[in-house]
Amino acid sequence: MANATTKSVRIKALAWDIAADIYFPPGFDDKRQYATVISAHPTGSCKEQTAGNVYAAALAQEGMVAIAFDASFQGDSGGEPRFIEDPGFRMQDFSYVIDYLVAQPYVDENRIGVLAVCGGGGYAIGAAMTERRIKALGTVVAGNVGRLMREGFVNYDALGALEAIAAQRTAEARGAGRVVNDLLPPSPEAAREAGLTDIDLCEATEYYKTDRGRQPHGATSFLFSRQAALAGWDALDRAEVLLTQPLCIVIGDRPGAFGSYRTGMELYGRAASKDKELVVVEGASHYDLYDQPEPVKVALDHLIPFYKKHL
Template identity: 70%
Template sequence: MTTNAIETVSVKTPYWDIAADIHFPPDFDESKQYPAVISAHPIGSCKEQTAGNVYGTALAEAGYVVIAFDASYQGASGGEPRFIEDPTQRVQDFSYVIDHLVTLPYVDADRIGVLGICGGGGYSISAATTERRIKVVGSVVGVNFGHLLHEAFSGYDPIATLEAVAAQRTAEARGAGRVVENLLPPTADAATGMGLDVVEATEYYKTSRGEKPNGATRSLVSRRAAGYGWDAFTNAEVLLTQPLCVVVGDKPGAFGSYRDGLEIYRRARSETKQLVVAEGWSHYDLYDKPEPVGQALDALIPFYNKNL
């Protein structure tokens, strides 16, 4: 198999298939065993964006088998209706991806780590609290989705938002059409003046910089309620014991990854943990810009090498 080879696979679950890309290291040899890293994409993203084409590629080049997967209800994975961000489901998906990895003869089942970007970071942390087959956790600008919903995504009025969600779900149950909202403006120009995270998210997701067919950034209104009762960091003081590397940018935005990163670094029970602050860089800079991504990888790769 040649350098940078990628294989698209279907991960079987009891409910539907999860679509995933396996990134192989250079000079891959099927007769050998490799450590593996599961790479989890941001909220409303897909496996072909930063989780796969940036961090997945880099970790594969560093010698890891990397599997980047689409969350249920999103991307090329199954699940109906579409455009649902269900934290419980997203966390459950990790275990089925691991079930797939441990059947591969070239994966060392005792050396499986995770890396999550944005919401994927929060989900990776939550999954590791109960999934003991995860041996190392990496988070890049990890976001606690529960925090985000209670704050920026609801205008700090979660009850009003939940009331609107309930009304829409009732309407759909009675035959009304589904309402799917785009979480971002249609163009970078339209995002001008809307705050750092919205502007930079639009510059990433709505331009050639990061736009992909399955990077939907859309949300089904009637199925938004699940995340409001969820917290990525529940029981971290007791159950999150794996080595933990947290990368944040020090330009905080409304989505809260800087604050969330410092919080989980403080709260995690992990005896081995590292906090990396990319000075002068923002949440979305760490998706794909070479200098801050380089800073993240300069910390993450040695951390995996030592602890995985």
């Protein structure tokens, strides 16, 4: 495998497989042990969007092994029904990926870190609190999807949304069809026609619904009947007690509805980590930090030395 660059693997999860791409550094030698970083994709996204092609690839070029995976029920991973967005499963995915990594001879089990983007960042925060095999955590525009499910995603009517979810799940149990909601308009033109002005919603549509970021598995969809667990979950719960790993938080200074600026600031203030860094990228929006060269470079200029120091 001396000339390997990427390898696709299937990782055993609860009763299905997780799909993942491993990015190897130049001159990879499978007789050596490497620091390894798990890269987690945004909510409704897939491993080929920013987590893999941007961040995992960049970390591999700097001498680390990086692995980007699709969440259970999403992307090319298994699990039925499709498009479940459940924080319990999303956090457990990290442990299954680590189970795979610690069985690979080229992975140093004491040098495993996580880099997670947007909603994946929120799940990574939650996972790191109890998964002590994670030795360092980096987040890029981390989103707290649980809070969004109590606020903006449901027009600030969490109880009304939960009642509707309960009714839909009962209907499905009795044979009704499933309701899968696309989180975004089908195109930037449709977003403009709908009068959307929020920077995150508009730029998300431009990223996911055009050739800029569109991928076959980037579904941007939630199964409505399984969203209730999100409303009762919060990415930052117990961070003051359990989140002790070294932490590098990257946000942009142009906030939008998805709340990554707010989440990053709160995470920095609440985390028990003794070694933590907050990077605010000037002039950058949430989606600039997915793939735009200059903001991404600023993020990596902090994240790469962070991992080299702590892994």
